[in-house]
Amino acid sequence: MRVARAGGYACRVLTFDEYQQRVLASARPLPAERRPVAEVANLLGLVTAEPVHSSVSLPGFTNSAMDGYAVWSADLRGATPDTPVVLPVAGDIPAGDTRSLELAPGSCWRIMTGAPLPTGADAVVQVELTDGGLEEVRLREAVPAGTALRHRGEDVQPGDEVLPAGTRLQPRHVPVLLSSGVGEISVFPRPRVAIVSTGDELVAPGEPAGHGQVVDSNGPMLGALARECGFDVAAVCRSGDSPEALLATVQELTGAADLIVTSGGVSAGAFEPVKLAFTGSDDFEFVQVAMQPGKPQGFGTVSGTPVFALPGNPVSSLVSFLLLVAPAARVLAGRDPEVPTVEAAVAEHWTSPPGRQQFARVVFDEDGRMVRPIGGQGSHVLGGLAGSQALAIVPAGTTEVAVGETLRVIPLDGLA
Ligand SMILES: Nc1nc2c(c(=O)[nH]1)N[C@H]1C(S)=C(S)[C@@H](COP(=O)(O)OP(=O)(O)OC[C@H]3O[C@@H](n4cnc5c(N)ncnc54)[C@H](O)[C@@H]3O)O[C@H]1N2
Numbered sequence: 001m002r003v004a005r006a007g008g009y010a011c012r013v014l015t016f017d018e019y020q021q022r023v024l025a026s027a028r029p030l031p032a033e034r035r036p037v038a039e040v041a042n043l044l045g046l047v048t049a050e051p052v053h054s055s056v057s058l059p060g061f062t063n064s065a066m067d068g069y070a071v072w073s074a075d076l077r078g079a080t081p082d083t084p085v086v087l088p089v090a091g092d093i094p095a096g097d098t099r100s101l102e103l104a105p106g107s108c109w110r111i112m113t114g115a116p117l118p119t120g121a122d123a124v125v126q127v128e129l130t131d132g133g134l135e136e137v138r139l140r141e142a143v144p145a146g147t148a149l150r151h152r153g154e155d156v157q158p159g160d161e162v163l164p165a166g167t168r169l170q171p172r173h174v175p176v177l178l179s180s181g182v183g184e185i186s187v188f189p190r191p192r193v194a195i196v197s198t199g200d201e202l203v204a205p206g207e208p209a210g211h212g213q214v215v216d217s218n219g220p221m222l223g224a225l226a227r228e229c230g231f232d233v234a235a236v237c238r239s240g241d242s243p244e245a246l247l248a249t250v251q252e253l254t255g256a257a258d259l260i261v262t263s264g265g266v267s268a269g270a271f272e273p274v275k276l277a278f279t280g281s282d283d284f285e286f287v288q289v290a291m292q293p294g295k296p297q298g299f300g301t302v303s304g305t306p307v308f309a310l311p312g313n314p315v316s317s318l319v320s321f322l323l324l325v326a327p328a329a330r331v332l333a334g335r336d337p338e339v340p341t342v343e344a345a346v347a348e349h350w351t352s353p354p355g356r357q358q359f360a361r362v363v364f365d366e367d368g369r370m371v372r373p374i375g376g377q378g379s380h381v382l383g384g385l386a387g388s389q390a391l392a393i394v395p396a397g398t399t400e401v402a403v404g405e406t407l408r409v410i411p412l413d414g415l416a
């Protein structure tokens with residue numbers, strides 16, 4: 001049952017920076033976990049909580065950098081194309097050969113790239129400088145000691161720090177992580193984000209929206225944003241206009257999520273379930289933020305879990321997630337909260353509301369250096385949202401965005 005309450009709540013007005021600092025102030029990295037490096041595919045995107053030290057040398061054994069012949073370099077003195085040195089070939093050493101072999105002076109081994117160098121050899125002659133012989137080989141060039149060798153430990157020594165604390169694991173970190181003899185590493189876990197859409201007007205995705213109804217697109221959109229930003233999605237669910245039901249849903253989710261996001265029900269209407277559920281709690285605050293979109297905002301904790309109450313208009317929800325929720329969740333993940341921006345020049349004039357920092361939907365020109373507005377800037381405009389490529393940040397003091405002006409811009413593709 002829906003209970004109508006009086007609307008028109010008095011709210012504090014904060015600048016965007018003040019509010020962002022406020023929601024980030026209490027954010028701390030989640031407790032670190034030890035995870036096996038063999039699961040590296042699941043570790044990508046996580047941040048190391050401690051430095052990683054190698055327990056082995058890399059390379060682990062001196063080996064050949066070329067396919068060719070392992071030799072005593074002194075045996076090749078005077079070799080030229082016209083006066084090649086001829087040596088008997090003791091046999092083949094392929095990569096993966098685990099034998100401990102020796103090289104007798106006056107002979108050579110045919111050796112492959114990555115294969116262990118036989119004791120005594122001090123150089124490899126690449127096969128192109130020989131006739132490629134199998135029983136005996138003609139070597140047409142003298143080479144100095146050390147040629148085409150990769151020495152044990154020349155890259156990494158036991159005890160060396162191979163990854164500092166605070167490294168966000170990317171594919172390029174995988175080889176050293178898997179090769180350095182380390183079984184487990186300490187990482188900050190991926191924050192689990194739960195999403196709750198509110199409002200009696202919502203119907204499930206895939207169901208037809210009747211008169212007065214809309215499809216719940218915020219829930220799936222916020223879930224998709226969370227995933228794209230590198231977080232786990234603990235739940236995407238709906239709650240109607242009952243504050244009691246919403247409170248029960250949020251309380252239940254605190255057991256499964258590190259951060260909860262609600263959408264809708266935070267403005268001044270008579271049926272604002274989120275506002276009604278949390279107003280009066282010492283751990284929750286509703287404010288107006290001088291930003292467009294995203295003016296009405298709520299933030300607090302329920303059983304210690306941070307809860308972001310975002311406005312329901314779809315564009316407001318998206319902007320609030322990217323500018324407020326994602327930075328906080330990045331802190332939980334041990335990452336930098338900063339929202340990545342690029343610089344772009346304004347190609348077409350538009351207006352911005354007075355006293356509010358605008359996050360305007362824009363598209364780039366072909367070379368990505370200029371932006372122009374797309375669609376109306378209303379917070380319900382879904383077509384313009386889909387067509388946009390970035391959010392241009394217009395300072396609160398600017399009402400006319402002039403051609404040629406330079407703005408910071410948040411690209412919307414590749415958010416991870
Ligand atoms: N008297 C005032 N009215 C409004 C104010 C104000 O200051 N005074 N602020 C406006 C602004 S700005 C915003 S933003 C919205 C925020 O409203 P709510 O957070 O309370 O959101 P709802 O009223 O629940 O919904 C707004 C709008 O968005 C649609 N919606 C909601 N949830 C979803 C969803 N999951 N999927 C798709 N669409 C959704 C909803 O149907 C409404 O059309 O308040 C203004 N009003």
Ligand code: MOO
Nearest residue numbers: 293294295316379
């Ligand atoms: O602040 Mo609202 O988000 O402009 O539509």
